[in-house]
Amino acid sequence: MQRWMKTAVDYLFPPRCPVCDALLAPGSEICDGCEKEAVTVREPVCARCGKPLENERQEYCGDCARKKHSYEQGKAVFVYRAGIKKSMYRFKYSNRREYARFYARKAALLYGGWIVRKHIEVIVPVPMYPKKKRRRGYNQAEVFARALGRELGIPVESGLLKRIRNTVPQKELSDAQRQKNLKNAFQLVPDVVKYSHILLVDDIYTTGSTMDEAAKALLSGGAERVCYVCISIGAGF
Numbered sequence: 001m002q003r004w005m006k007t008a009v010d011y012l013f014p015p016r017c018p019v020c021d022a023l024l025a026p027g028s029e030i031c032d033g034c035e036k037e038a039v040t041v042r043e044p045v046c047a048r049c050g051k052p053l054e055n056e057r058q059e060y061c062g063d064c065a066r067k068k069h070s071y072e073q074g075k076a077v078f079v080y081r082a083g084i085k086k087s088m089y090r091f092k093y094s095n096r097r098e099y100a101r102f103y104a105r106k107a108a109l110l111y112g113g114w115i116v117r118k119h120i121e122v123i124v125p126v127p128m129y130p131k132k133k134r135r136r137g138y139n140q141a142e143v144f145a146r147a148l149g150r151e152l153g154i155p156v157e158s159g160l161l162k163r164i165r166n167t168v169p170q171k172e173l174s175d176a177q178r179q180k181n182l183k184n185a186f187q188l189v190p191d192v193v194k195y196s197h198i199l200l201v202d203d204i205y206t207t208g209s210t211m212d213e214a215a216k217a218l219l220s221g222g223a224e225r226v227c228y229v230c231i232s233i234g235a236g237f
Ligand SMILES: [Zn+2]
Pocket: 017, 018, 019, 020, 021, 022, 030, 031, 033, 034
């Protein structure tokens, strides 16, 4: 977008702070006071899932030390707490889709280099069950994927993976139930993947079952590497 046009758009639709939702002065992306509430993930992190770790001598979090994931490696932008928790709630349920640009900028800043090193060819958002998406009006993972694609100049394919089962919200289930709940929840359309290095994106990473199932579907279609970036993650100790 041209600079003058962006200024005009900011004037007509003033940007809101992604943490406290207050109107911002044109040109700024977060209030000064809120910056510290948006805590980004820092080293040491789990070498597999990207969760923050307490101890730098540890390579994997407890979860990843125990189980094998189908994805190769993942990164998260923010620690899921305080300001970011509230921010993501509004992003998901109150139509604050514009926050995606803030999340995507941070993601590009932190992981742009890593994404290049992984030779990512395409970004694929974790899909939502169609009926659920119609009800909500949008899939927040897709909104984030589009913003990230724009930041990095990488194409986004939201039609590649389809959610064919309406699953129970993961947070209500135990670890074993989560895996069962998601079994074969995703399908490839069409069922041949023309990309070999794919970046999945989602809003939040909890146990990784969603990411694993989505990655499995992509790998079964011929992808060689599936990595991910999610907006936020809990601490992993
Ligand atoms: Zn604020």
